[in-house]
Amino acid sequence: MGSWPPDDETHAAADKRRQQSRIREAIRSNLGDLVRERKILGSDGRHTVKLPMFRCPEFRIRFGWHDTERVGQAPGGLPGDTNGAACPSAQAPGMNSAAGGDGSAAEDETEDRVPLEEVSAEVFADLALPDLDPARTAPGAGSSVEVVGIGRGGLRQQWAKKSTLLANLRRNAMAGWPGFSGLARQDLRFWVSGPVAAEQGGAVVLAMMDTSGSMGTFEKYLAKSFFFWTVEFLRRNYPQVEIVFLAHDVRAREVDEETFFHRGASGGTVSSSVYRLALDILVERFPADRYNAYAFHFTDGGNLTSDNAIALETGARLASLATLFGYSEIHDSERHPSPLFRGFSQLPGPGLGVMLLHSQEDILRALFHFFGKSRDTSRA
Amino acid sequence: MLKPLDLAALIDRVWPLAEEQGLCPGQIHFELVGRDGLDGLASQQGMPLRYAHWSFGKSYQRVKDANAFQRSQVYELVVNSDPAYAFIDSCGTRGQALLIIAHVLAHADFFRHNRCFREIPHDMIARMAAHRRRIAGWSGQYGSQAVESLIDAAQVLMDFTGESTRDAAGGLTADDVMGYVARRAPLLTQWERECLADLRTEARYFWPQQLTKIANEGYATFWHTRLMRKIAAGAEEAWDTARLNAQIVAVAPPALNPYRLGYQLFARIHESGGLPAVFGARDLYDDGGLVRAWFDDCLAEQAGLAVYQPRADGDKSRMAGAETVKSVLQRDLECAGMPHIRVDGVRSNPSHLYLRHVHDGRDLDFAELPSALKLVAGRIWQAPVTLATIRQGSCREMTHDGTNWLDRDS
Structure with a gap:
């Protein structure tokens, strides 16, 4: 043997790559849990998510750690021992012979912290803006x-x-x-x-959220989660794409991102207001010959009954103008879809997607439903 | 930063002294290695070339993290071969290197004389390199998925290759579960059997080292202490040696420090019988034997050991008499802390593998047992695997058939 390491680069690096690809596999198979994870939403400056299930555990037949007595060093000073305090950093013996003691159960209990960045990359790998027309000349996806x-x-x-x-x-x-x-x-x-x-594949995304009083904590959480991941995905895959945030109760307003994600809820629901605002914005600022428009509306479906017909009509106009109009209703319990949902479901045309969300698992389903590369245009 | 010439000069100071004292380390090939190199070696249990598997990547990360937070540091690694290989940290000071060389000489001496290592082949570096090539070849031929899943499952059984340090050709004794399945698993193909046999050979190499952690480290610590007292060292060197030694034997409750306990045991032996007794103990004992023969009331007090009951909400210790500490310690060390697993050769058949856990008062980890058995049932036996054991006083038979888990009375 010449000098160590002989082919360290290829060797150790390959084992490391394989382990990381195992972590990525684990992320992919647990995407639902991750997307649902409440902590991700908090803008608390942490950019990692805790993933206890990604330990890539190595299973062994061994003794249970708990309820079994074993011998260890006694706490406190030893007779004649004065270096206990003087050497606080010496947590473990400094040397290691070539003995093959493997990782004990305790060592394995550490959680892997996976950067949010990595999780996003996995979530977004299969997402894209659907049916994008690259010929539209505005800053966007191209x-x-x-x-x-x-x-x-x-x-x-x-x-x-x-x-x-x-x-x-x-x-x-x-x-x-x-x-x-x-x-x-x-x-x-x-x-x-x-x-x-390039000024091609121009695109704009309209995020429309119901902020009426009837949106409870759960509904708001689901809607915000969806938009959080949508914004993350757009920023990452399409940094040029413009995002317009619209909040509505009985009236609709254009708000900034901060307000959109953090405002409270009150008032009734008139969905047509936000569709009309969206139409105005599209016509004025994002002409259809230059922009692919994507509009997403999240609501609890409790639209004012007298507004349903108007909402349906403006919604249909929005769908005809946009490349995709996604209408999503959040129900925390099994109840019948609203008249608006049924109305949109029956509208023909590929430019309209509707979806019902019942649980946190559905956030990921919604992302894939609207942005999945092999997007299934059938109604969810 | 140590240079090869510095190292040679330091070796020339320690080696004659060690031989004069009666150590017989044989030939040692010293190699200076940087931090990353040592971490890489440590993550592969000290062997330069191991088969490719993700667990080494994981273990490398763990060693690196432990280093980064100064929880532990690897200064040297010794490979039990002929000539022995010693990998030394090139970032240490000369004083540290002096102590490390003395430590390494004692390890090499221990490997050459202790009876547990009598049947270990002396060319394991080359053999492991060959295993690595063969396994890489199978990955190319049969797909990395097939090889990786086989190794995943084999690692469950690599702790059970026979409890004796005498090698019975593989699969002929009931405690050699690995050898048994390598021969008898009904649906394995030839290359899979060969792969399991290679992995078993590697596990056999490490087995005596697992059995002599305290004896080997204690012996090395005893000798580096003794040699450092005799060597002519400058003030700075003496300070570095003393400091490193203090780190090595420092305690961090509740972890048992094998260097410290082993040192105390060998110091006790030396006290009572001089160097001949020390060499006698080196030849004869594994950890269990060392404690059985030399752990007495006096040492129990000196060692400052307690009996712990690990709990989720913080370990609870109880002060126990010397007798209790000794018996619990012996139980911990026996069989390198592994449970006694046997093949039930009478009940086992091609469509069902039966294993038996010889219960010694300690229950198994039932949280991960299903996953471990699943790997064996799914990839190796490819039929149900049953482990008979005792859980909280009642006899259980735990079965996994690769998809379903069954836990029933027996």
Whole structure:
């Protein structure tokens, strides 16, 4: 053996990669739990989520840790021992021979903390804005490769002749012989290309939330969770896409993100108000020839009865204007869908998706229902 | 930062002294290794080349974390082979290195003389490298999923390859569960049997080391203490050695410090019979034997040990008499802290594997038992596996068939 490590890079790194891919598998199979996890919502500055189930446990047949007596060092000072206090950091013996003592049960009890970033990446890997028309010319989902500058290296096809000529002239002038002569390697210039945000695939997302008094803690939590993950997903996958936050009770207002996620609830419900506001905003600010529009409305379905017909009609107009209009009702108990839900369900056309949410598990289902890459247009 | 030449000079100071005292460490190949390298080695139980498996990645992370928070630090690793390999931390001071070299010489001496290591082959580094190549080959041929799941399941049984340090060719004694399934599991293919046999060989290599944790570390600590007292060291070196030694034998209740207890046992032996008795104990004892023969009332008081009842809401200790401490300690150390699991060769058949737990007063961990049996039933025996044991005083038979878990009276 030469020197250690011989092929450490490939070896240890491969084992580590495999373990991380196991963690990712675990994240994927537990997405529902994660998305539902209340703590994620809090903007408390923590960017990790606690994932006790991702320990990648190694199962053994061994003694139970509890209720079995064993021998250990006694607490407190030992006879003639004075270094107990002087050496507080020495938690464990400093040496280790090649003995094969494996991780004990206690060691395995630590939880893996997985960065929110990593969880998001897994959640969002399969999500996309559906039916996006890339031809609409506004900032949005598209990017293109364009020339971003001039560099000294590149393929012959990317040879920038004018810059090369200039570089040659400049070098000769510096040396005291003005004019073009003696083209050398250091004069060569090439076009450098890179991805740039392009004015194509323009998109806007309208987040509409019912903030009426009838939205209880549970309904609000589900609605906010959905929008939280939607915003995270858009920021990550489509940083150019604009998001408009609309809150409504009997009247609708455009609010900023902070207010949207943290305001209280009061008042009755008139859904048509928010649809009309959405229509106005789309027409004024996001013309359909330049923007793909996505509108999502979360409500408890307790719309004012007299408003149902108008809401249905404005909603249908919104659906025809938007690439997708998602209407979601949150019911904490099994009850019949509202007339509005039934009305939207019966509307024809691919531009409209409806969904009922009953439990926290449904947040993930809603995300996949609306943004799943193989989006199933059938009604959930 | 130590250089190879520094190390050679330090070895030249310690080695003659050690031989003069009667240590016989044989040939040792010393290697200076950086922090990351040592962590990597420690996560692979000190062996430079191990088969590829995610558990080593996990273990590497754990070693790294423990290091980062200064919970423990690895200074040296010794491989029991001929010549022995010693990996030494290159970031230490010269004083630390002096002590570590003395410690390493004693480990090598212990490996060469203790009876538990008599049947260990002397080329395990090369064998493990060969296992690694074979396993990588099977991964290529049969898919990494097939190999990984087999290793996952095999690791459950790697603690049960036979309790004796004599090797009975695999699968011929009831306590060699691993050898038994490698031979007899009905549906395994040839490469899977070979893979299990390789893993069993590796587990057999580590088994004597698991049985002699206190004896080996105690012996090494005894010798580094003794040699450091005799060596001519400068003031700074002496300070570094003393400081490192203090860290090694420091206690952190409730964890048992094997270095400390082992040192006290060997100091006691030396007191009563001089160096010949120390060498006699080195040749003869594993941890259980050492405690059985030399743990007495006087030592019990000196060692400051207590009997603990671990609880979720904080461990509860009780002061116990020397006799109680001794008997609980012996029970902890016997069989390296592993339960006694036997193959029930009479009841076992190709469609059902029967295991028996020889109960010694300690119940098994029933939280993870189903998952452990599931791995064996699902991947290795590919038929139901039953473990007969005692739970809170009543006889139970726990069965897993790969999908369902059954826990019933027997």
